[in-house]
Amino acid sequence: MRYNRIVFLIAIVQLCLFTSCTSNHADELYPSNDAEAKVYYETTLKSVIDNKCISCHLYHTEGANRYDSYEKSKSNISQMLERINATTNIVMPPADQEQLTEDEKNSFKTFLDILQSETPQGNPIKVTWTAYKYPDFDNRAGVSGTFNTVISYNLNSTAENLIDLLNGANVVIDASSVNVGNEPERTQNVASFFNAFTAQISGTVDSYNNENAWVTFNMNGISQQVVLNVSLETNKIILDGTIPDLNVFNWENAYNVFNAICGEYHENKLWEDVKISIEISNI
Structure with a gap:
């Protein structure tokens, strides 16, 4: 069985990005x-x-x-x-x-x-993210967005079952193509973080089974492997988990740049943990 179209949904959560300067709550993107x-x-x-x-x-x-x-x-x-x-x-x-x-x-x-x-038609890979702001952990707020440009992707085109789409899977996105709910001001503020942080974000599946996937993310020239949970649904794989600490990717300079622009709106706190959700669908 071949899966000739897939949608790779990655929630690469950049705390900084999530810290929208104009809203106190998560902005979810469900266009489909x-x-x-x-x-x-x-x-x-x-x-x-x-x-x-x-x-x-x-x-x-x-x-x-x-x-x-x-x-x-x-x-x-x-x-x-x-x-x-x-x-x-x-x-x-x-x-x-x-x-x-x-x-x-x-x-x-x-x-x-x-x-x-459903996943929007067109680009076969859709990348979204969510992250958090405010000092009080119990009351921190999330902000979500997407990236408009996928530079490249690879999936196992000869997979004979859904899970094996993950064999050698990878995606590279253009970090400068960030989009926060199609809101120009918020998108510009978040783009200031990426301009100071990393030009590209990549994710590569190193290994997997029916319960977990080991995915290496690369940002700012630094790689870290993260273990994600695997859920199998009808014609769909869902990977979810957390990048626990963006400090690993040396985000301090980008954090400071973004904080100088928007710090007053998030009480000078961006959380280091990043939630990730990756959805791979057979269309």
């Missing part, structure tokens, strides 16, 4: 499956939000925390899930409010799954 997601929102999720969330969030002083529309719920769904599943004092709904049932909690996850269920 709006039609189905809107139907699910209107028929299922909206009633849950209206009954359990909107009494507070409709009147929230920060617009990013108002979940009274499809677009606002879409852009904040990852943070909403984090709060719903939190075990600290940031859990939502608060303890003194009516709690979500398990089915209601699952509706938020289903909404996210629908948004992510």
Whole structure:
């Protein structure tokens, strides 16, 4: 069986990049499956939000925390899930409010799954990232983005099963092509970090099995191997994990450049850990 088109989805999270200067919350990029997601929102999720969330969030002083529309719920769904599943004092709904049932909690996850269920056509490799800002770990906020230009990629074109697409797989992206939600100001601020950090980012699968993949990332001329979890779905491989410390890649200069531009917006704190998600699909 041949897999002649794949989508390689890498969330290479650069804390600095994630630190958007104009928003307090994660910006998720789900351009591909709006039609189905809107139907699910209107028929299922909206009633849950209206009954359990909107009494507070409709009147929230920060617009990013108002979940009274499809677009606002879409852009904040990852943070909403984090709060719903939190075990600290940031859990939502608060303890003194009516709690979500398990089915209601699952509706938020289903909404996210629908948004992510298709990958945009065109470039066969899609790279996205997410990272975090603010000093308080329990209340740190994520910012996500993508890269518009894939310089090169390689997958096992003779793979006879899905997992073997990983055999020798690699991707190289142009770091200067960073895109933060198609917002020019935020993208320019994040680009200042990459201009001082690295021209390219590459990822190479060194080895793998049905549970883990050992992937070497190269940034700023420095390589580090990271162990990612492997999940197999119908015609899809999902790798996820964390780059634990960007200091390994000597990011200090880029950190300082970015902090000089945007430090006041993230309280001079960018977190060093980077979440990664890689999705490889047979299309």
